[in-house]
């Protein structure tokens with residue numbers, strides 16, 4: 001099969017890789033009708049994270065089940081399935097509490113590399129959610145979004161305790177931020193403030209349900225939120241902060257302590273939300289696939305990364 005491999009910062013190539021096979025009896029092998037590039041793929045691409053190369057790339061995936069191991073009971077060949085960036089058994093105590101991304105048996109899909117034509121999925125019964133039938137092609141981008149960026153944005157909103165009548169400020173206008181706007185809208189927020197200075201992203205934020213746009217950043221941006229929310233802080237005392245991006249810096253402990261703010265986040269347990277998100281997409285109630293504003297053949301994966309790195313694209317869809 002062909003798959004994306006990162007050799008060094010800025011150097012991602014489509015190469016021949018070995019076809020995956022069933023290694024553990026709980027595995028499945030899927031074929032991917034499309035794959036995509038994530039904002040977090042840019043950290044090693046930019047050299048901000050060390051590249052232990054050559055490294056297979058990609059952790060977002062949907063696909064048709066091609067084969068299953070002997071211990072797989074619910075997932076069947078021919079099904080269309082969606083999974084998250086952590087494979088999980090969905091049965092351990094941590095999974096049952098809704099934190100599948102910390103499953104005691106979790107496996108990182110990024111190490112397997114799903115920017116490829118085929119992928120092995122560990123713990124198939126726990127990891128994968130099947131759609132009622134094979135979906136029409138136009139729904140595939142939305143299911144692919146559910147695999148990470150929608151699920152992550154959704155968790156951000158849930159972690160921030162978004163509920164009917166609340167005011168939410170979304171920091172970040174990448175795919176996750178934009179889909180946190182969509183999630184906040186679905187969860188009933190009354191006012192959704194999106195922070196963005198890019199016209200195309202502002203437009204999508206408004207379409208997803210944002211009521212206000214703030215172009216300023218940092219302290220200036222926080223001041224603008226205070227103006228819009230009658231003098232409260234960016235997060236009011238006792239308010240909730242959901243954070244779903246890896247922290248490339250330090251969280252201010254003192255400030256948090258004296259603010260009474262609730263803080264919850266981490267690698268999103270996307271698997272918790274997949275059944276609900278799959279239903280919403282299948283019934284065409286949400287269209288998260290609109291975050292893909294660039295579609296390229298898999299062979300042009302290098303350009304897909306460049307376009308996102310240079311912020312010419314929100315998110316790149318790659319088709320074989």
Ligand SMILES: [Zn+2]
Pocket residue numbers: 088089090091092093094095096100102103104105106
């Ligand atoms: Zn588990």
